[in-house]
Amino acid sequence: MSGLARRLASALAASASRLLPRAASGWSGAMERELAEIPDDPSALRFAAGCLRAAAGLAIAAWLSAAARALAFPFLPSSWSFPAMTRLADRPRLLGLACGAAAVALGLAYMVAAGAPSRYLLVNLGALVLGASAWLALGRWSTSSLPAAGPAVVALAVPLLLTALFGVAVEGASRWVSVGPLSVQVSLIVVPVMLVLYSRRPDAVGTAGILVAALALALQPDRAMAGALLAGLLALAAATRRGLALLAVAASALAFGWTWLAPDRLTAAAFVDRILYSAFDVHPLAGLAVLLGAAAMLVPAAAALSKRPGDRAALLAFAACWSAAIAAAALGNYPTPLVGYGGSAVLGYLLSVSLLPGRPGEAARRGASATAEAGAAGAERPMSELRAAPLG
Amino acid sequence: MVRKRALSDPARALLAALAAAGREWSYGYELASLTGIRSGTLYPLLIRLEAQGYLDAEWQQPAAAGRPPRHAYRLTAAGRRLALAEAAGPDPAAARGWSAGGAAS
Numbered sequence: 430m431s432g433l434a435r436r437l438a439s440a441l442a443a444s445a446s447r448l449l450p451r452a453a454s455g456w457s458g459a460m461e462r463e464l465a466e467i468p469d470d471p472s473a474l475r476f477a478a479g480c481l482r483a484a485a486g487l488a489i490a491a492w493l494s495a496a497a498r499a500l501a502f503p504f505l506p507s508s509w510s511f512p513a514m515t516r517l518a519d520r521p522r523l524l525g526l527a528c529g530a531a532a533v534a535l536g537l538a539y540m541v542a543a544g545a546p547s548r549y550l551l552v553n554l555g556a557l558v559l560g561a562s563a564w565l566a567l568g569r570w571s572t573s574s575l576p577a578a579g580p581a582v583v584a585l586a587v588p589l590l591l592t593a594l595f596g597v598a599v600e601g602a603s604r605w606v607s608v609g610p611l612s613v614q615v616s617l618i619v620v621p622v623m624l625v626l627y628s629r630r631p632d633a634v635g636t637a638g639i640l641v642a643a644l645a646l647a648l649q650p651d652r653a654m655a656g657a658l659l660a661g662l663l664a665l666a667a668a669t670r671r672g673l674a675l676l677a678v679a680a681s682a683l684a685f686g687w688t689w690l691a692p693d694r695l696t697a698a699a700f701v702d703r704i705l706y707s708a709f710d711v712h713p714l715a716g717l718a719v720l721l722g723a724a725a726m727l728v729p730a731a732a733a734l735s736k737r738p739g740d741r742a743a744l745l746a747f748a749a750c751w752s753a754a755i756a757a758a759a760l761g762n763y764p765t766p767l768v769g770y771g772g773s774a775v776l777g778y779l780l781s782v783s784l785l786p787g788r789p790g791e792a793a794r795r796g797a798s799a800t801a802e803a804g805a806a807g808a809e810r811p812m813s814e815l816r817a818a819p820l821g
Numbered sequence: 822m823v824r825k826r827a828l829s830d831p832a833r834a835l836l837a838a839l840a841a842a843g844r845e846w847s848y849g850y851e852l853a854s855l856t857g858i859r860s861g862t863l864y865p866l867l868i869r870l871e872a873q874g875y876l877d878a879e880w881q882q883p884a885a886a887g888r889p890p891r892h893a894y895r896l897t898a899a900g901r902r903l904a905l906a907e908a909a910g911p912d913p914a915a916a917r918g919w920s921a922g923g924a925a926s
Contacts, residue, residue, distance in 0.1 A: 453868050455878075459892035460864060463849040466891070476850065479860030487865060735861050736829070 434470040441477035445484035450491030460484075486732055490518050518732035521744060522571065525729035525782030526564050529767065533557045533775055535722035536768030539708050542715040545700045549770040552611065556772030560779025567783040575784075578626040579634030585619040585626075586641035592616070593648035600694040604649050616646060616654035617764065617773040621750050621781035624661035628746035629784070631665065631674050639677040643684035652688035653757030653764075659685045660753035664745035695762050700770040702762040705755075722768035723755050726778060729785065740786040747781060831858045833907050835866050839876070839896045840904035846881065846893035867894060875900030 442461040449457055460480035467473040517524050537550055575581075588606075592615040597605040605612040623642055627635045639662070646655040659681040666674040697703045705723065709716030730748035737744065751766065754774070758765040766774035828836070834856040839847060853863050870876035874897060881893045896904060 452872075456864070456868055456892070459849065459878075460860065462889040462891055465889050466848065466850050476853065476860045479862070480864060482861040483864045486861075487868070736865075 434474050438464055438470065438473040438477040441474075441481045445477070445480040448481070448484035448488045450488050452491060453487055482735060486518060486735060489728060489732060519736050520787065521729040521733040521737070521740075521747075521785045522564070522568075522782060522787045524732060525785055526561065526779065528725040528728045529560065529775070529779050529782055530557060532722035532725045532767040532778075535718040535725070539704070539711070539715045539718045539722075539768060540700055540770065542718075543700065543708070543711045545770060549700055552772045553770065553775055556775035557779070559772075560776050560783075563776075563780055564783040567780075568787065571784045572787045575626065575630050578630035579632045579638065582623050582627050582635040582638030583641070584638075585623045586638040586645065588615050589619055589642050589645040590648075593645045596649075601691065602649060602651065602693070602695060604651050611772070614764065614771070614773040616649070616651050617754075617766070617771070618777040618780065620646075620654045620658050621661075621747070621754075621777045622784060624658065624665070624746045624750045625743055625781045625784045627677070628661070628665045628668075628743040629740075629786075631669060631671055631677075631742075633673060636673045636677050640680045643677075643680040646681075647684035647687040650688040650691060650693075652685070652693055653754060653761065655681065655685040655688045656757055657750045657753040661746040661750035664749035665742050668742040668745050693761065697762045698770075701764050702758065702769070704765045704769045705759050719765070719768045723765070726751050726755070726767060729782065737786060743785060747785060750781070751778070828907060831856070831862050832866055834858060835863070835870075836875075836896075836900070836904040836907055839894065840901060840908070842895060844895060846879075846895050848891055848893055852894070870900065875903055 439461070442464050446457040446461050460477075460483075464473050464477060467476055517527075533553055533556075537553060540550055540553075592606055593603055596603040596615070597607055597612060599605070604614050604616060606615055607613075620642065623638065627639055639658075642658060643655070646658060659678070662674060662678045662681050666678050704719055708719040727748055730744040734741065734744050734748075754763075754766050757763040758769070764771045764774055767778055835852065835858060838852055838856045849860070849863065849867070852858070852867075853860055856863075858866070867876060867878070871878050871894075876894055877897055878892060878894050880890045882890055
């Protein structure tokens with residue numbers, strides 16, 4: 430067992446060396462050789478796993494840098510290289526906007542290849558513009574300690590409940606409201622936003638809002654978003670271990686269970702559902718675009734998780750929510766977010782991204798915010814202890 | 822426009838540990854043990870410090886036979902100035918151009 434752990438550690442460290450982007454290639458081997466100095470196998474394994482995570486993060490940042498320069502922002506100065514992109518990984522709001530736009534662009538490419546009506550493309554583009562505007566407008570609010578997060582969660586739960594009671598019903602599911610010629614799926618917009626808000630300030634008022642949301646999703650019923658709510662809350666509870674979060678988990682688990690009692694009879698809609706598979710029938714590149722777009726949605730949280738411990742709860746809840754939404758789209762007839770037709774998910778994604786923590790240092794400045802306290806539980810050593818060390 | 826940034830806790834901890842070592846060379850696992858920063862956070866920080874001229878890094882021959890060479894680190898003069906400024910209190914101007922790295926991964 431001991432030899433196996435050491436071999437696994439060596440393999441992980443070797444993989445980390447291979448993954449490092451060219452700009453950091455001088456560091457290849459640095460992590461691998463250090464393993465020899467670690468006396469016990471479990472520590473070596475943890476060290477190697479961390480190295481692999483670091484290398485993967487750096488590789489993703491370098492890849493995004495190259496992709497952004499080559500495709501989306503050909504006017505970017507060449508100084509936007511490796512260090513600039515690793516800094517971008519520290520800024521999940523900004524990275525989220527870029528990844529959201531990239532996912533929508535990849536989805537548009539798929540829809541063009543698949544012959545979708547141009548109206549579909551315009552709807553997704555319009556939602557992207559609207560979401561980007563909200564991203565700009567919410568910038569200042571998202572950097573605060575969000576004192577109104579709880580009431581905002583409650584306020585967002587209201588339209589969810591109203592949709593369940595008075596929304597447009599199709600095949601026994603009442604998930605939509607009509608806005609002019611468009612059908613808007615309210616849960617795809619508000620659930621991710623509620624989760625990010627609640628994870629940044631999981632107080633009693635917000636918990637009440639989450640309970641209402643769980644009830645609404647059970648009533649609609651919306652199995653996919655009930656699952657997304659549950660996934661996000663589980664991630665939050667794991668990160669904070671707060672009693673209120675556990676209560677919210679219990680309520681959402683009940684709601685999710687309830688949605689399984691009635692069969693979901695909705696059939697797959699073209700360009701909306703099942704496209705994670707059907708896109709490959711259009712063209713392998715169309716399928717690849719859909720997969721890459723779906724993966725891009727998770728990059729902001731994945732890239733920032735190791736760099737923003739104070740914001741761990743919000744990042745985990747965000748990632749879990751959207752992972753569950755993508756998984757639901759893979760498993761059933763539920764909308765494929767961002768890459769499929771539908772502006773609701775585009776809006777929901779960009780709004781939830783808008784409320785993610787902004788620039789580094791803001792969490793520290795927020796000081797007394799509940800999430801910062803939760804994140805501090807994971808801090809490994811107080812700075813005061815290190816500050817006291819003599820500087821050479 | 823040059824943006825002023827605050828250093829993250831792990832970045833400051835790493836700077837403090839490297840500054841405490843003075844002109845002595847430090848090593849990856851040693852720094853991780855000393856500061857409590859996990860490897861997933863440590864190496865991106867070290868790479869960034871070196872890229873921005875705050876850190877010297879070199880391969881050193883092993884002290885004992887049969888061991889592999891080690892990658893060693895120490896602050897440059899600019900790095901020592903940055904560490905001193907941070908120890909005196911957060912000074913965004915001193916951290917100009919340096920992004921706050923993350924913490925434990």
